[in-house]
Amino acid sequence: MTSALRTPDREALERSIHEVGTDLASAFPSNARHPLRALDQRAMDLASADQELKAALFRFVDVTPACRSLDDLARHLRELLREVPDAPPPLAAAMRMADNRAARTAIGAAAAAGVKHMAHRFIVGETPASALGVLRELWNHGVTSSVDLLGEATVTQPEADRYAARCQEAVTELARAQRGWPGREVLERDGAGQIPRTNVSVKISALTPLLRPDAPELGRRDAAARLRPLLRRAHELGAHIHIDMESLDSREAVFDLVVEVLSEEEFANGPSAGMVLQAYLRDSPEQLERVLAWTRTSERKPPLTVRLVKGAYWDHELVQASQHGWPTPVFQVKADCDRNFEALTARLLDARPAVRVAVASHNLRSVSHAIAYNRLSGGADRDLELQVLRGLGDQLQDALASRGFRVRTYCPVGDLVAGMAYLVRRLLENTSNESFLHEQASGVPLETLLAAPGAAV
Numbered sequence: 001m002t003s004a005l006r007t008p009d010r011e012a013l014e015r016s017i018h019e020v021g022t023d024l025a026s027a028f029p030s031n032a033r034h035p036l037r038a039l040d041q042r043a044m045d046l047a048s049a050d051q052e053l054k055a056a057l058f059r060f061v062d063v064t065p066a067c068r069s070l071d072d073l074a075r076h077l078r079e080l081l082r083e084v085p086d087a088p089p090p091l092a093a094a095m096r097m098a099d100n101r102a103a104r105t106a107i108g109a110a111a112a113a114g115v116k117h118m119a120h121r122f123i124v125g126e127t128p129a130s131a132l133g134v135l136r137e138l139w140n141h142g143v144t145s146s147v148d149l150l151g152e153a154t155v156t157q158p159e160a161d162r163y164a165a166r167c168q169e170a171v172t173e174l175a176r177a178q179r180g181w182p183g184r185e186v187l188e189r190d191g192a193g194q195i196p197r198t199n200v201s202v203k204i205s206a207l208t209p210l211l212r213p214d215a216p217e218l219g220r221r222d223a224a225a226r227l228r229p230l231l232r233r234a235h236e237l238g239a240h241i242h243i244d245m246e247s248l249d250s251r252e253a254v255f256d257l258v259v260e261v262l263s264e265e266e267f268a269n270g271p272s273a274g275m276v277l278q279a280y281l282r283d284s285p286e287q288l289e290r291v292l293a294w295t296r297t298s299e300r301k302p303p304l305t306v307r308l309v310k311g312a313y314w315d316h317e318l319v320q321a322s323q324h325g326w327p328t329p330v331f332q333v334k335a336d337c338d339r340n341f342e343a344l345t346a347r348l349l350d351a352r353p354a355v356r357v358a359v360a361s362h363n364l365r366s367v368s369h370a371i372a373y374n375r376l377s378g379g380a381d382r383d384l385e386l387q388v389l390r391g392l393g394d395q396l397q398d399a400l401a402s403r404g405f406r407v408r409t410y411c412p413v414g415d416l417v418a419g420m421a422y423l424v425r426r427l428l429e430n431t432s433n434e435s436f437l438h439e440q441a442s443g444v445p446l447e448t449l450l451a452a453p454g455a456a457v
């Protein structure tokens with residue numbers, strides 16, 4: 001693996017970011033080829049323009065799995081929409097119609113189909129077996145994947161056992177199928193060696209019901225007992241296990257757990273494993289130094305993969321801090337978060353070969369910065385992985401693959417009920433006015449999208 005030799009000059013870096021970003025933008029498939037995506041985007045635009053409507057829709061998505069029938073679903077929708085003060089006329093007409101049972105059923109069916117359609121955009125299948133078709137199709141198009149088994153915050157021991165068993169089955173099933181896929185050099189090899197085809201993302205909060213900030217040791221021990229067999233199976237099958245990061249109250253427990261288990265003798269030579277760094281946290285630079293300090297003392301092979309993200313729990317962290325009167329742990333100005341993301345990208349790229357670097361973002365500026373910094377500092381394209389979420393980063397995924405980058409798409413697998421929390425987070429993110437995807441869809445010029453965070457254009 002090439003280690004970074006030069007610190008790029010600021011002006012050259014900005015020029016290169018602009019070139020890379022412009023080239024990637026020109027490789028985006030047009031919406032005309034994806035009419036359904038354009039339709040979803042309009043629905044999201046409508047929701048983002050009206051805060052009350054947006055809040056009602058989120059509550060609706062939340063209650064959908066609990067509804068027993070379509071009639072029940074329509075009643076919930078009607079009640080939630082009543083709270084929207086100025087419902088637009090078609091909505092008001094629909095609400096009047098919803099006063100009779102037959103119409104309610106029709107509206108409920110349409111709403112349920114809408115939620116399902118939206119969910120299928122983000123969730124690739126109900127089981128790993130049913131997801132294989134999509135995963136194989138991605139692979140054929142030069143895109144690799146990480147499978148996430150939906151299921152959040154386990155509350156009982158049997159639930160945690162079931163989640164651990166599903167992860168084992170997924171690793172086994174995927175490895176068996178993926179072994180027969182055709183070779184793809186870009187997706188399977190970097191300077192550090194072979195990259196596993198099978199990659200599963202795991203949530204520690206689903207591996208134990210005991211993950212509590214007031215008793216971290218208990219949760220750590222309980223989760224470790226389920227993580228070890230999974231790592232053993234992954235090692236046997238040559239698969240990669242990636243530990244996702246969740247809200248801040250579990251970060252210490254998750255970090256300590258990963259470091260502790262991966263430091264054990266039996267895992268000294270594998271499996272390939274990774275963790276996540278969240279750039280929206282103000283203390284993320286110090287957190288990264290802790291990760292790097294561990295990789296320096298650890299003799300473990302292959303190198304730890306660090307997936308850099310901004311963070312999916314921004315609203316949650318703000319509310320949590322204000323409820324407890326704590327200082328906010330997250331940046332509150334988007335440009336500060338984006339700038340920090342770039343600084344962490346540079347620090348991570350400079351730290352190779354101690355780590356493998358995966359930059360996970362749909363923001364063309366953030367991604368172009370990573371590519372440009374890597375190139376200008378002497379790194380090879382294959383020593384930087386780019387990651388996107390299924391359904392949100394499809395266009396960027398296609399553009400990156402067409403330019404020969406290794407792109408990994410995070411593919412949630414599970415049923416609609418388990419997927420609701422995931423879906424709500426994706427919707428919240430996508431309809432935020434500060435979201436890059438929202439700005440891009442609203443027609444903000446490329447020049448502005450590619451400008452340095454906070455810079456006046």
Ligand SMILES: Cc1cc2nc3c(=O)[nH]c(=O)nc-3n(C[C@H](O)[C@H](O)[C@H](O)COP(=O)(O)OP(=O)(O)OC[C@H]3O[C@@H](n4cnc5c(N)ncnc54)[C@H](O)[C@@H]3O)c2cc1C
Binds near residue numbers: 245334361
């Ligand atoms: C492959 C993949 C895996 C992921 N895994 C995880 C994971 O394990 N854990 C996790 O937490 N997230 C994870 N995420 C989600 C990620 O954290 C982001 O939420 C998402 O990618 C949006 O960021 P962006 O760079 O794509 O878009 P952008 O639009 O550039 O950034 C949006 C993000 O900026 C931050 N933000 C928004 N408003 C503000 C503000 N006012 N001030 C400061 N910051 C703000 C938030 O983090 C928000 O999500 C993953 C994403 C991908 C692509």
